[in-house]
Amino acid sequence: MRAYQAKEIEAKWQRVWEEKGVHRTDPDAGKTKFYTLEQFPYPSGEGMHMGHVRVYSIGDVIARFKRMNGYRVLHPMGVDAFGLPAENAAIKRGVNPRDWTLSNMKKFREEQERLGISYDWDRYVATCLPDYYRFTQWLFLLFYERGLAYRKKAPVNWCPDCATVLANEQVENGRCWRCDAEVTKKELEQWFLKITDYADRLLEGLDRLPRWPERVKTMQRNWIGRSEGAKVTFTLPELSDEPVTVFTTRPDTLYGVTYLVLAPEHPLVERLIAGKEKEGELRAFIERMRKESEIQRTAADAEKVGMDTGAVARHPLTGEEVPVWIANYVLMDYGTGAVMGVPAHDERDFQFAKKYGLPIRRVIRPRDGELEEPLAEAYTGEGVLVDSGPFDGMDNREAIRAISEHLAEKGLGGPAVTYRLRDWLISRQRYWGCPIPIVYCDKCGTVPVPKEELPVLLPEDVVFDGKRNPLTTSESFVRTTCPSCGGPARRETDTMDTFIDSSWYFFRYADPKNDRLPFDPERIREWLPVDEYIGGIEHAVLHLLYSRFFTKVLYDAGLVHVDEPFTSLLTQGMVLRDGAKMSKSKGNTVSPLEIIERYGADTARLFILFAAPPERDLEWSDSGVEGCYRFLGRVFRTVMRHEELFRNRPEARPEKGPARDLHRRVHRTIKKVTEDVGERYHFNTAISAIMELFNAIGEYPKDADRGTLADALETGVILLAPFAPHLAEELWHAMGHASSVHEQSWPSYDPAMLVEEEVEMAVQINGRVRDRLVVPAEADRETVEQLALSQERIKSLLSGKTVRKVIVVPKKLVNIVAN
Ligand code: ANZ
Ligand code: ZN
Known part of the structure; x- marks a missing residue:
């Protein structure tokens, strides 16, 4: 018999799924839509960490489960790819921020692909590419037209030695992180978005989000601070x-x-x-x-x-x-x-x-x-x-x-009424961000770049010396002509806060290739709102508040029909090791790639989902990983041992004996897994129910009904599919099926199989039958004894006597010895 070779199995099915487009978004308009989304990552050079593995695994179980339950699922992925680290790499190592980012993106995606998450990669978006940021600029202009983007003087952190603006994170104890000079405040003209206009609606909307954690809503309410x-x-x-x-x-x-x-x-x-x-x-x-x-x-x-x-x-x-x-x-x-x-x-x-x-x-x-x-x-x-x-x-x-x-x-x-919320300062004196599409003309003043002329592209002829905004060093960029009078003009050199890029990406996935508009409102109608949004609690205020703000503005502009983007929010807990958050600085990380190399993605996913419910922190455990790996190996061997069974499959006859017990167990497991996954996202208890089912299969007598065994194995593999998709696919095919296990319907259970069976027992006192008792067939001795002794008739017959002994013959009788 073959051994469980996770790596080979996984590589094979990832290739087949891709070729056959198994995870491409289902176009069947007759089905109900379900949009499940994990927050897209920043593609740092470090690649994936366990926190990523956790979010993606959670999202993937939901996506696969919904598909098998007959939904048309949208499950996309992309990257939030603008940001300071790329620019720092440019300053420190002289690499081009775009090349650096693109190579990180490629690496990140390859790592994600090895997890076997069911993304529709055709809808991949990257915020740093012109086909995306062109529409970020389009949306900025929409805000501008609506009086929601304005410029005013505001104080910034200023390093007089480097002659540059510093982000708050770059000020350490009042000093510049690079040169240690004392940081001062400087008044600069900056762009703002008028989020304060939406303060009341951002508050009111929270009351219509019953499927958001209370904690996140409270944080937003406090942030708005009415x-x-x-x-x-x-x-x-x-x-x-x-x-x-x-x-x-x-x-x-x-x-x-x-x-x-x-x-x-x-x-x-x-x-x-x-x-x-x-x-x-x-x-x-x-x-x-x-x-x-x-x-x-x-x-x-x-x-x-x-x-x-x-x-x-x-x-x-x-x-x-x-x-x-x-x-x-x-x-x-x-x-x-x-x-x-x-x-x-x-x-x-x-x-x-x-x-x-x-x-x-x-x-x-x-x-x-x-x-x-x-x-x-x-x-x-x-x-x-x-x-x-x-x-x-x-x-x-x-x-x-x-x-x-x-x-x-x-x-x-x-x-x-006053609010603590301030308008959103979006100007960054940085290169690696989305250019603000504004031109300054001596004659015409502040002039927006016409939408047809977008994108305003990031130039290449820039200097990264860490001493100024690189965009100001590009002649070709700064010098331009006024769109209004044609005279000489100067381009805005500020770029936008990257939180703007991520405030609308979930809309773009609905129509990722549109080259006329950020998205077609019809496609939004088809997919939005996001039904389940999964991400970290660290975004409770910024990203989640900004996205809600953007959605409300787009709603007012008639571009989207929803005024809240995320119906349900799942904030996953941290991945800990030895009680502390896994992090590079603590040196306590476990590399997802190493785990995948050694045990396979299915084990990594299964462990992460089994170790804790999604919202709780999860403690990494090497032995827990080992345990999951052994379980999957056992499942593999159990099915392979019975491969023959599926070539000439006998009809199931689960009427009596062990077949009946196994058949009932299968239905109980279906119910448990369906409810734990579908209603509560309690993946850990769902997985343990599947493990118990396979244990029962392992103990199933050799001479018991074979057809019932085949059914149980098949159902077990289907139930396992959302959690360990590669192994499930391999076994499904070993059972002789030609189609993908991920295209099967989720099994339903027969409620009649869940009803507990009852038996009638005789109750004797000193060998004479005195009463009859109806008890659940599986009731243990102690329960039966208690029930017998508490019968009214027995109690009165025993009054004045002392009970010496109670004998229970399961499913038959109870004999009470008393004198
Ligand atoms: C008089 C007073 C009497 C106040 C009293 C409180 C208690 P919250 O709840 O946070 O809105 N305040 C108003 N503007 C302020 C500012 N710009 N900087 C610092 N403090 C300011 O707090 C509102 C209270 O904070 C206001 O009510 C004001 O003090 C103070 F027995 O006014 B109170
Ligand atoms: Zn002009």
Whole structure:
């Protein structure tokens, strides 16, 4: 008998599947569609790691299972191929970013192919190729036309020595990662996408995604950070009553305001400090604050520092004058960049007031009791208003509404909502990204490149010296003519954040070769939304939020009919080893290729799916891999041993004895695997049910019905197909079938075979039959004994007696010895 040669079997079937197009997308419009998608990888030079093997294996089981269940499945793959590493390789090793990326892509795909995942490779997309990025540019222009792409000055990390912009990741402890110079902030014109316009719809949409993990939805809600409160307008007497508006979540504390704080960058600050005694000091303070990052400024344990501007503001309701300060903890781009200080009821304000000797005025009293005197900390609880003019005695929750409305009536503010979400800064001063299709003309200003002229191609004549944006070094690229007046013009040299490339790729798969449009809306109708999206939790906010934003904009533009792209989201756990995440830096990785070389892809896949349910972290185990390999070897030999059976296959006669038991086991297994895979994605328990079935087959007596055995083997192989597709195909053909096992229908089970059988047993007391008992045929001795002793009739006959012994003759009788 042949031995299980995984490598040969796998290479053979991968070739056959490819030749026969077994995994090509089914065009049968009569079937229900199912779109299953794994997040596409960044093709780093390192190739696949176990995390990739895990996501792809999960996706492939779902895709294969759905196909066998009669769905028309879309299961594509591609690469997210723009990005900084290619450019760094260019700087460090002088290689061309495109050549470097293309060779990595090739390598990555070869590794993926060795896993035998059922991708329709005809739909492969690569975001760095002109046939793709041309439409990324097309979509940018769509955003621009809709007023959703705009340019404004924004601070960037700037290395004065390298004269370049740095990404946040390239700033280490405030210094440049390359030359160690101190990084400064510089204001540059940058492109933004107006995601804030969609804040409410991005929130609302989450409520319509029951099949997304709660954790991911919570992270998105927090990121968007919707905050309800009020705007309150104070006035500045020395600037002829110029209004200054604050945002507060606690308008009920308005009578407790003892000072105002403006962000150092607030536009009114300049005029307030001009000519003041401490102007010089104030300016130095402002300079210092500007350099600190938002994180430094708002960290809970960060020292709160401020300075009195010397100016005052007038309270809108009491007319009282309070001092105006500037402080590090007030951020310009949240709310209005101005805050009212209420030290009695806000912890941060309390610390600030204590530090600088500002008055503390209490205006909320707990409903039962008084506040201590003096306050040891801010009282942030609920209560009743005091010292609040006409609002005295009002419940504070009621007062939030009453005071907001009162302000609105008097034109002094009113209810307001703020978001933590900021517009999306998409400009990157980088080469290896999608060029922004904009031209600057002295006469016409900012001019979009006409869609017919796309793509704006990345030029080749560039210098990679790590000292500037390489695109600025290409004369042929920068110098151009204005699409509008034909005069000389200059091209935008910023490229787009690579998250834009990945915000629409799932649409492109539906129509990957379209050369007129990003996709035909009809093809989108055919395939979208993605029914199951599988990826890592690390994308909970960025990629998943951006993709939802893009989808909503495309929906508004009438290009797609869905406003949420992913119906269901599966976030797979990590692959651990010795309790820690597998990673190059920890030196605890296991190479997928080595595992595939040694045991085969089927073993790698089976182990990964068997070791834990998809959402949980998975602990790598060499012995677990060995175990899976041995199991597949056993399956191989079991089927091969019975190869003869399939040449002259007897009819199954599962009416009685071991045949009946095996037949029932087969149906129970079908039910279990169908539900575990189809409803719960509990692949691990599905696999163990299949293992048990093969164990039962192994113990099946030689003289029992052969036809039943053949049926069991055949069903076992079909059930195994989504998990170990190559081996299943090999065995299926060994059974004499000509078509692919992956084109078979998923087996159904007979509910009648699941009903537990029952038997009637006699119950004796001291050898005399006293009662009858109906019990499940498989019930064990203990259960039968308990049931017998708890029968009403037996209980009363035994009253006053002591039970000495209970004898159980399975399926026949129970004899109770008592005296
Ligand atoms: C007065 C007040 C009294 C406040 C009180 C709170 C408690 P969230 O929930 O995060 O939206 N704030 C407003 N704008 C700010 C800015 N640009 N930088 C720093 N802090 C700012 O928080 C809103 C609260 O944070 C606002 O409500 C304001 O302080 C502060 F007993 O106003 B509050
Ligand atoms: Zn022009």
